[in-house]
Amino acid sequence: MKKLTTLLAASLTAGLILSACGKKEEAPAPAAASAPAAATKIVVGLDDHFPPMGFRDDKNELVGFDIDMAREAAKRLGMEVEFKPIDWSAKEAELNGRRIDVLWNGLTITEERRANIGFTAPYLENHQIVIVAASSPIKTKAELAGKIVGVQEGSSAVDAVKKDPAGNALKELKQFGDNVTALMDLSAGRLDAIVVDEVVGRYYAAKKPGDYVVLEENFGTEDYGVGVRKDDTELLAKIDKAMADMKADGAAAKISTQWFGTNIVK
Structure with a gap:
């Protein structure tokens, strides 16, 4: 009797194991995709x-x-x-x-x-203006021929000068990391003129009215x-x-x- 009981128990256990193995588990539902956070x-x-x-x-x-x-x-x-x-x-x-x-x-x-x-x-509307030292005899763009002119590297002044016929007659178009350094070289006599955005150039010229002169002619109009x-x-x-x-x-x-x-x- 004990042997029969043991056999029945073993048979029941095996059946439960097979039943469990054959049951397919449901995959968890995918998480809903969240919208990208708005830039703050x-x-x-x-x-x-x-x-x-x-x-x-x-x-x-x-x-x-x-x-x-x-x-x-x-x-x-x-x-x-x-x-x-x-x-x-x-x-x-x-x-x-x-x-x-x-x-x-x-x-x-x-x-x-x-x-x-x-x-x-x-x-904003802007012009590429020409600034010279107050003591300079230069009055027009044509008189920049054979002169050294400074501009800021990477600025639109570079393209404006190169596209203008007057720019082709320069001795050198010298590029600077910033306009402040270019103005310092102009004051020191190492440049004959600089070409710069009007809003910037007039700001500096107004701070030192006796040092700089803005020519009437410019190297073109542009928009910011x-x-x-x-x-x-x-x-x-x-x-x-x-x-x-x-x-x-x-x-x-x-x-x-x-x-x-x-x-x-x-």
Whole structure:
């Protein structure tokens, strides 16, 4: 009897094991895909030696017209803004390498740049002006022939001079890391002139009215815009909307008046 009971128990155990092995477990339901988090910060790339657009004050803090414009736009977008000084000659690599989100620092809109950068609507009109020392006999672009002229490396001044017939007659087009250094060389007599964005050049010329003269002729008119990555169309649309609202409600005019004494926003 004991032997029979043992056999029945073994048989029952084997049956339960086989039943368990044959049961197919249901796979857990896949987790619902979550939407990507909305960006909460915008990183602005700039040249921090570009007054009055973006530069460092006596306390080494970043200030400027474009700094204030970017802060106001970011506030309207509900985003934090970070300002990141970059090598301006490598600005497109910084932008497309995603180390920054926008270029907002007196960036001239050109067809060459449009190939790699998405631009907002223009917000300022600019000229590439010629500055000479107050003692200089140079009065026209034609008189720059055979002279040494300074420009900032990577700036639109480089292209503006090279495209102009007067630029072909120069002895040398010398490029500098920033406009401040170029102006120092002009004051020291190592340059005969510099070509620079009007908003920057007139800012410096006004600070030292007895040192510099701005020629009546210039190397062309251009527009400033905010640059974003070509595929970042959503951010571009948001900045365009914020800028349009700032122009409409007077915020842009107020910032412009603080820096230029009048509203020069386009």
